[in-house]
Amino acid sequence: MINITTPNNKGSYKQPNIFGYYGNFGGAYIPEMLHRNVEELRNKYLQIMYEEGFQKEFQNLLHDYAGRPTPLFFAERLSKQFNTNIYLKREDLNHTGAHKINNAIGQVLLAMRLGKKRIIAETGAGQHGVATATVCALKGLECIVYMGEVDMERQQPNVARMQMLGATVIPATSGSKTLKDATNEAIRDWINNPNDTHYVIGSVVGPHPYPDMVARFQSVISEEMKKQLLEKTGNELPNYVMACVGGGSNAAGAFYHFLDNLSVQLVAVEAAGCGINSGMSAATTQLGKPGVLHGSKSLVMQTEDGQVVEPHSISAGLDYPGIGPLHAHLYQSGRAKFLSATDTEALEAAFNLTKMEGIIPALESAHALAALHQMKFKSTDVTIICLSGRGDKDLSTYMKAMPIIPKGE
């Protein structure tokens, strides 16, 4: 293990310093054999991303293929319920059902400009794998997705989707056979195929420059929010922006263009699972300590001797023992407020949104909605919630939960 970076100057909320640090978190802690790939990416990503031709193709695909801009919807009945003004950013209406397609399009286009012919990815619930396989089909690229054997069992529809899209899904059979093991397999693949392969990471995690690159690709979310809110209310700044956090990519995208507007209170919502102190949780800022996970220094749920603790959340997308370094910095600096919602609270919030607005949210997004109960709103406040994905993939969980949800209203 070598550390090519050091935390000297501190970076900003929006951007890490040149070594990839947001405050005390970030960097690139990678095996020496990955050094060349990560350096190539670091040297070229900004130049490629902001080329005119790249931007044109990226924006065109976001518009015509993913379906952007996604609407900003005033949720009237939900607003009445909380005696305030709540807008939903409808990332659930993107092609493939979540915000992940924004990043998948961006990284695949970037990989092509790096001359890569082969795309690899890791996936937990399968949403990032599906988004990546989708863009690879569109571009005619080979796609290999690593997925824990246990997750393949649990998420069969997404495995089938990836296969239909032409991707090869390779089971990770070591360890707990879940996301962390799939990530290890993807890294091993990249080490063995350094020349022709790009590794598409699905959140604002991993070694620098991934967190910054993914945040920039997802920042289209807050760029649109500002324009849309200005049109609707005459003011581009809300009082609150709320989003759920697994690794933190939808939250990074939703916060990005508000980070320097200090009047906007940013609220990140983690998965408390069965309760923060239940031993079955994924509330990283509440339970984690500084440590290195998947290539960067951040807050990590770990034992006394630094072993990663298995997280738990009812929502596969939030079931991650770490958090991106950008968010670790937002937490430590106090720029964002971190709340958490339990499995049960998320289920209740999902049923509530469905009943109040006719929108079935992803279980991940339901965590952000659940945190509404912990907020103290004024009737004039304006809040935007990032509805990161749709709930179709979670229907079997919702159906099992139906009996515990109180009727009436």
Ligand SMILES: *Cc1c(COP(=O)(O)O)cnc(C)c1O
């Ligand atoms: C993957 C996923 C998440 C969690 O990932 P982040 O990187 O934290 O955004 C949240 N919501 C949905 C719908 C997802 O698919």
